[in-house]
Amino acid sequence: MSSNIKLKGRGVNRIIKSKVMLSPLAGVTDIIFRRLVRKWAPNSLLFTEMINATSLKKGYGTQKINQIDLEEGPIGVQIFDNRPYAVSEAAKQAEDSGAFLIDINMGCPVKKIAKKGGGSALIKDRKLAIELVKNVVKAVRVPVTVKTRLGWDSKEENIEDFLFKLQDAGATMITLHGRTRKQGFSGKSDWEMIGRLKKLLEIPVIANGDIKNPDDALNCLKKTNADGVMIGRGILGSPWKIGEIDYALRENKNFKEPNIEEKLYLIIEHLDELVKEKGDHGLLIARKHISWTCKDFKGASNLRNNLVRAVDKNEVKNLINKMIKTLNNKKNILA
Ligand SMILES: Cc1cc2nc3c(=O)[nH]c(=O)nc-3n(C[C@H](O)[C@H](O)[C@H](O)COP(=O)(O)O)c2cc1C
Numbered sequence: 001m002s003s004n005i006k007l008k009g010r011g012v013n014r015i016i017k018s019k020v021m022l023s024p025l026a027g028v029t030d031i032i033f034r035r036l037v038r039k040w041a042p043n044s045l046l047f048t049e050m051i052n053a054t055s056l057k058k059g060y061g062t063q064k065i066n067q068i069d070l071e072e073g074p075i076g077v078q079i080f081d082n083r084p085y086a087v088s089e090a091a092k093q094a095e096d097s098g099a100f101l102i103d104i105n106m107g108c109p110v111k112k113i114a115k116k117g118g119g120s121a122l123i124k125d126r127k128l129a130i131e132l133v134k135n136v137v138k139a140v141r142v143p144v145t146v147k148t149r150l151g152w153d154s155k156e157e158n159i160e161d162f163l164f165k166l167q168d169a170g171a172t173m174i175t176l177h178g179r180t181r182k183q184g185f186s187g188k189s190d191w192e193m194i195g196r197l198k199k200l201l202e203i204p205v206i207a208n209g210d211i212k213n214p215d216d217a218l219n220c221l222k223k224t225n226a227d228g229v230m231i232g233r234g235i236l237g238s239p240w241k242i243g244e245i246d247y248a249l250r251e252n253k254n255f256k257e258p259n260i261e262e263k264l265y266l267i268i269e270h271l272d273e274l275v276k277e278k279g280d281h282g283l284l285i286a287r288k289h290i291s292w293t294c295k296d297f298k299g300a301s302n303l304r305n306n307l308v309r310a311v312d313k314n315e316v317k318n319l320i321n322k323m324i325k326t327l328n329n330k331k332n333i334l335a
Helices: 031-040 053-057 084-096 119-123 126-139 159-169 191-200 214-224 241-249 260-278 280-293 300-309 313-334
Strands: 005-007 014-016 020-022 046-052 075-080 101-106 144-149 174-177 205-208 228-231
Touching (some): 020 046, 020 241, 031 046, 031 260, 053 075, 053 084, 075 084, 084 101, 084 126, 101 119, 101 126, 119 144, 126 144, 144 159, 191 205, 205 214, 214 228, 214 241, 228 241, 260 313, 280 300, 280 313, 300 313
Parallel strands (some): 046 075, 075 101, 101 144, 174 205, 205 228
């Protein structure tokens, strides 16, 4: 089974050499986090956080696309907005910065965004959605993709028609989160419906929603026959997860999940990078990653409570080094 996904651009075609992708995750998938994910997943397509096109034009959020040309492997840039001109301009800027492809967000349920006509509101305003895709396809040479949901309020909104129109407008891949906007994150991602839609489309379809481990990915691919899977919440606290799933899909049994000590060192590495890049604010961002990673071992909850209260980088490091020492002492006693 080939892992390659072929995408057509207006001037540049792309091949994604892995069936497992990292979701765009606002507040999570910044360059520092992507670098961690990349260690285990050299071929996967990783996405930026969603970027507001109008803000980008005004000079805000440029750090989200700076340096992607220096990153290893393919990086997709996701844009959201309801203004066709702003979206095309932002797409051009992202392409110039080294985007492997441009994705348009048509699934975000956040009220502030949908109210202005962006994100999932585009499922309702199909004319505008098509205009956005057509404009971006004209503006850039790299492939243009769309990430969306199964409907706005219900699954009875003829989403097929929406997807056909996106395909005709030049979208070269569609990611489907198997929920409606109304569902938010409730209920289950409807892999069966994703499978039915996949059958109808000519372009690659990526299944998304509730895929957290290799078994989920295998089951989802079997049920949907999708061209790939996209992982969102499953990556939180486990930056190796995309790699782990990728290994499993290739039937490669050599994947080694980091042990507790390695996970603790990973927290230090992540924190160091965040503080180097963002100063004191880096510690705040690190706190949420720490609480996601520091789990599932004896003493984890105690350590986590202390870590998220630590006032600076050194305190975090001291607490972690102390824990590593304790773990090593226990190992030596048992040996
Ligand atoms: C913290 C967080 C941030 C998200 N940010 C984005 C985003 O920027 N763009 C987007 O298309 N979806 C975003 N999503 C949705 C995910 O990409 C994904 O579609 C959804 O979480 C379902 O997949 P999962 O079950 O694997 O998490 C976000 C989800 C979460 C939990």
